[in-house]
Amino acid sequence: MKKCGLLILFVALLTQSSVFAKLPDDTFTQLRAQVTAAGQTSPSAGIAEIDELLALHKDALAKAQTIRLLYIKSWYQINSDFIEQAMNTLAEARLMATDIDEPGILYSYYSISASALSNAELYELALENNLKAYQEAPLLNRPEFISQTENNIGHIYLKLGLLDEAEHYFQRFYDFAVAQNLIPQQGTGLNNLGEVALLKGEIDKAHMFHQQALTIRQANGLAYHEAWSQFNLGRVYAAKQEIDLAEHYLQQAIENWENKHAASKTLQAKLELAKIYSNEQRYDEAMRLLEDVITLGHEHRQPTSLLTALKMHSEHLKQKGDLKAALAAQEQYNQVSDQFVKKQAAVSLAYMVSQTELQTKEMELKQLEQTHQVTVAMAKADRQLGWFILSSAMLIIVITWYFMYRLNNKKRQLQTLLNQLERTQEKLVESEKMRAMTTLVSGMAHQLNTPLGLVITADSTLQSLVEKLAAGFADKTLTQKQLAHFINESTELLALSQKNSEKAADMVQRFKMMSAKLHMSECSTFALLSFLKENIGRLAQSQNKAIHFNLSGDDIEVTNYAPVLLKVITQLIENSVKHGFVDTQEPQVDITIQCDKKDAIIHYKDNGAGIPLDKRKQVFDPFYTTRLGEGNLGLGLNIIYNSVVHIMNGQVECVEDAQGAHFVIRFPRKVASAG
Known part of the structure; x- marks a missing residue:
């Protein structure tokens, strides 16, 4: 339900006209229609269509139009479970958007990134991106985007078990829907509040919310969403130990989803029903449902439901005395679990790499802008103050070049570090320590943040000094004392930058010692x-x-x-x-x-x-x-x-x-x- 709401708003945002448009709006709208038609066939078809359009119209598309197509491509990649590729696509789009001052670009980036990370169950990173999207949403002047983002944040808090925080955002989402008379969103808000109440153990309150949501959806012909209310009512009745009603609503939810060709949505309902059958000792019925969930879980790439089903399946086989089959089921569980952990680690690493590349690119752009400013200042000095000012400007160029050289050198060291982290990750997977990779990468990023932050601060301060120098050139008020002050300040800033760059390099060398593949002497x-x-x-x-x-x-x-x-x-x-x-x-x-x-x-x-x-x-x-x-x-x-x-x-x-x-x-x- 969360993905449906996000997709609707996402498409609405991407269909807005842009002041940066190069292709006429009508032509770009036709291209989007081609993408939509292909995507309805399958996400992979949508991806192929976008790649073809980008190649065909490379020179005709404006940068903002290209970014919008890349965002749609990343969405299709997420739906195809190509999360790493989606992170790379998002990083490519974000790098293109560094010089575009349009709030919708950043909002889309953070929202889609949060969806990709949530899909990989990296909820802390997903929350971080949703909160950034929440900061961007007010700039769009579209209250519905703020409300939908609040709903997204509530879902992440729910996954993290922070129920009070989730309830706060779900309540805001529901209140907005009531105020705007948005019927489908009212049903969604009640459904979400019911989920929080059930997890808090407030069963009667959960029953009230889900019954109200079902009534709204039935009265307004929202058949697809009606299945969610039936599913949650089934969970509520199961908690109340009213087994007949629980079974009735869960079967209704399964039937509704199957009629809507949404077989992947039936997994949770079938698992809940299997748990009920197990508790009622109706083991054959439970086993049939679990086998169905296992098949669908593989087909639709639903690792969480698949792992739950495999675990229950193994336990049932063990109870029946079929130890060989139980062992096979457990081995399959271990295999799926290992694959999922590897996927999480790969997505986390891809995200950290993309963030590092983005920060590096932003620093490079600032350096290019600074170089341009220095060049302009040097030209003015040549015309106004002669060879003395020209020599000073040349000194500035040398200083800037040296700073850029140091910065690029540190970039190569960071890339080397990331490559070493990837090799370390593979070894940790073999040692069943893949879950530590996220902590490892985050720790290194935290350690490197301080020295790199000081390098950026020195860069910004030096840029400010250059601007003041240029102003002095222009006003013909530059004195030799001011120039000497500028040289002294620049020297100190470069020393600060070099010191912290070397500190970061020293950290990199110490990080290398963590590898399990330490240098072995002869035995x-x-x-x-x-x-x-x-x-x-x-x-x-x-x-x-x-x-x-x-x-x-x-x-x-x-x-x-x-x-x-x-x-x-x-x-x-x-x-x-x-x-x-x-x-x-x-x-x-x-x-x-x-x-x-x-x-x-x-x-x-x-x-x-x-x-x-x-x-x-x-x-x-x-x-x-x-x-x-x-x-x-x-x-x-x-x-x-x-x-x-x-x-x-x-x-x-x-x-x-x-x-x-x-x-x-x-x-x-x-x-x-x-x-």
């Missing part, structure tokens, strides 16, 4: 305790604190990666120094070696501040640190984890101890890859 055989004793002195000298080390245990012979182990111990010592020994007068580290038949075990203990129980599960996560504002990135223990698990084929954990931090490292005495 070797060595006596573990002797090896540590030989190197512990050098490690102690590398720290700024005097630490007393106690090494004890079995001097067992192991075959593994000695340099990697030394790096792990180094990181543990650095972690103790930075976090544990801040207030410790006599820091001490105890390293004890143990062994069993196959593994070597290292106990690393310090007498520092220790790690609270509620923090131990997070200490190995990337970017987790309790001292982020002091220059720490929170990568040290994550590097330890990757080194031990992915290179040494071992395990590492943080365990409880009476005093200080206690880490236990276990790894094979003879690593499997050593042969």
Whole structure:
């Protein structure tokens, strides 16, 4: 229902005439009609039609017209479940729109981006884009866009479980529909309020809302939307344990959707009905519905419903004693779940890449504009003040060129970083850690934001100084003192820009150490305790604190990666120094070696501040640190984890101890890859 309302307003927005139009409005309207006709056949046909029109009319289309066609293309890509391609199309359109001052362009971008991210169930990012669209909507002077955006925001809050916030926006949407006498929207608003009430456990209130919505829709011939009311009434009666009425309304909803050739909409109703049959021990009927949902879920690419059905199907087969079929269903569930997680990570990465490219492009455009201004100022100086002013203008050009060179260099480093993140993502998928990718990318973007923000600030300030210099040239009031002041300020700004650019580059180098594919030295055989004793002195000298080390245990012979182990111990010592020994007068580290038949075990203990129980599960996560504002990135223990698990084929954990931090490292005495 949300997508239907959004599509109607989206098409209305894109059909408005534009002051930027190059093709006549009538001709462009005919082109849109061709796209609409193709899209009604299938979304893929609509995409192909738009690609053909863009190629055929490339020189005739105005930029705003091209952007509108790209937005429609991205919508078809979303409906075809090509979310990554949709994000790329949206990024292309957004880059084209950087010099177009038209509110509808930005509103469409944020609204469609939110729909794409919501489709991938990346609700936090979807909410961020919907809120940006909400800021743009008032500029359109169309209240219905504000109201529809409020409805969209309410749906995202509902998905995030923020029921009070969702209810607030749904109520605003409904009040607007009542005030404007918009009958279909009134039914939608009541339906949404009913969903919130049901999730809050206010069953009678939910029943009232959904019954009112059904009455409005039946009275006004809204048959397609009527099915939603029947579906939600079925859920309400199920919550009331009135099973006959619940079954009746759910079957009516399924029948209505099937009559409207909307088979994909029946999935939720069939799942609710299957749950009822399961609770009533009508297992055969439940199984038939679940098999139908599984088939439709694959056909219409509905991962959430498909996963729910596969889970229920596996449980039913297990109850029946058909363990082989249950295992097959569970394996299919795992496969679909893995594919969905990969899709989420890919979409999230595509979104972050598109945002980075957009910011980079905007900075490049500002630099080009600045270069133009400097060139104009230099020409005026040549005519008015002679060779002295001309030399100053040349200095400005050199400074600007150097700044652009540094900026482009950082852009290449950022692109390299993004490529490394993509490779890291593939490894994390293999290690079943794909869900951490969104956190990883967001953490890096947050870390890089401050130095890049200072670079942009320096750029803006330098641009302001250039404008003042140009004004002095024009008014013939420029003095040598003002010029000297400009040179000093420019030098300081460039130094600030260079310093923060180098800081960002340093962060990039530290991010590289997170990869599970750390550099492996050759595997070797060595006596573990002797090896540590030989190197512990050098490690102690590398720290700024005097630490007393106690090494004890079995001097067992192991075959593994000695340099990697030394790096792990180094990181543990650095972690103790930075976090544990801040207030410790006599820091001490105890390293004890143990062994069993196959593994070597290292106990690393310090007498520092220790790690609270509620923090131990997070200490190995990337970017987790309790001292982020002091220059720490929170990568040290994550590097330890990757080194031990992915290179040494071992395990590492943080365990409880009476005093200080206690880490236990276990790894094979003879690593499997050593042969």
